[in-house]
Amino acid sequence: MGILKLILVPVAVGVLIATVWNLIPEKEVTVEENNFYGSGKVRPDNTEIKPFKVAVDEKVIDDLKHRLQNSRISHSVLEDSDDFYYGFNSKQLLKLRDYWLNKYDWRKQEAILNQFPQFTTEIEGLQVHFLRVQPPKTYKIVKPILVAHGWPGNVFEFYKFIPLLTDPKKHGINSDFAFEVIAPSIPGYGWSEQPKKTGFSQLACARVFRKLMLRLGYSKFYLQGGDWGAIITSLLTKVYPDNVIALHMNMIPAMPGASFMGTFYDILGWLVPSTLSSKELQKNHNPFAKFGNLIVETGYMHIQATKPDTAGTSLNDSPIGLAAYIIEKFSTWTNLEYRALPDGGLNKKFTNDELLTIVMIYWTNGNIVSSQRFYREFFLDRRCEALAKRYVAVPTAHASGLNELYDRCPIEVSRYLYNITHYTEIDMGHFAAFEAPKPLATSVFKFVKDLE
Secondary structure: HHHHHHHHHHHHHHHHHHHHHHHHHOOOOOOOOOOOOOOOOOOOOOOOOEEEEEOHHHHHHHHHHHHHHHOOOOOOOOOOOOOOOOOOOHHHHHHHHHHHHHHHHHHHHHHOOOOOEEEEEEEEOOOEEEEEEOOOOOOOOOEEEEEEEEOOOOOOHHHHOHHHOOOOOOOOOOOOEEEEEEEEEOOOOOOOOOOOOOOHHHHHHHHHHHHHHOOOOOEEEEEOOOOOHHHHHHHHHOHHHHHHHEEOOOOOOOOOOOOOHHHHHHHOOOOOOHHHOEEEEEEEEOOOOOHHHHHHHHHHHHHHHHOOOHHHHHHHHHHHHHHHHHHHHHOOOOOHHHHHOOOOOOHOOHHHHHHHHEEEEEEEHHOOHHHHHHHHHHOHHHHHHOOOOOOOEEEEEEEEEEOOOOOOOOOOHHOOOEEEEEEEEEOOOOOHHHHHHHHHHHHHHHHHHHHH
């Protein structure tokens, strides 16, 4: 109980300070229309859109196998903690290494990655990779939607989600329209080029993604995102509302204290559960306990927001270290209770092939460091903090994951930050499109239909 007090008291004080901070009027935020994050001196972008395919050199695969064969897992699990409470269970890690070496087929996964049309184009000095998947010609009504991923994910998270958006009828979703899906890799992630200069924050990424949509011929479009994707799409909507038809998120970027009334109802909902409309949240809503879990589970964030290059160096050199660091998040962030399981519950929602492909995209592109730098840039760009106060008037949907570590945000809180026109709760965790693609897609279609 003493440790709990040490955690919760500072958190409560922090919420109070944040609430007072929110009472201060929003500072005027200036967003430049252009910047340059490429190598060398500023030069005009090459606006050509080029087809792209994933093609990893065999030497990279050979080097990976050599490193896996010689990897050192010299620690053993604690005798009284054969689970994920101390991090990735070493017994499970040895099994995963054996699977990676003897059963995992990268070329098979590479073919899966190449099933959708992919392209690159230069924006603000960076080659930006994106999927552009169009629906069958049988759909007379087609709506453009940009879907944005987060960390430690990449566009592979959307590979089960995209077919549902582009051909809903085929997958049992009743809709007379379909989406054309544009899924970009955040620069520094996947196959998008790593920023070569400082300052590439989530706000800069929002600007780049808007430019991508304009280049593809869309001045108005829908947005969907979770994790960083929710923050990027939220910032895009706040700064360029005229370009956004509607915003759908599976994580509400609501910082503690961002809204005075939201904070009030957050605490009231804990003290008087009947004030919450959600029957599920009435059972266990506790904002302070949530913050306690966040403190326990966000050590990675503090490291990446301060010294990403130091932490990332070892991960970029060791595939087994990279796998442990990334895949552990697919345990805890999917369901906090999975920490108590010897295997972390990893295969309850995902296959080894799926998890390792997420890791392989980081490994083969050597971009774990640049993906971690995105955290430092977020906290350095104070405009992101200032924009947290800005209300979003654009119609917004929240598909709330009941097992989401970072969310569980009641509509009584979120409505003071967003124009929530659609709210639904889904039995899913943080990686929504990867874990629960059909319920998430169903939420997107219902949201858009209701707007009409």
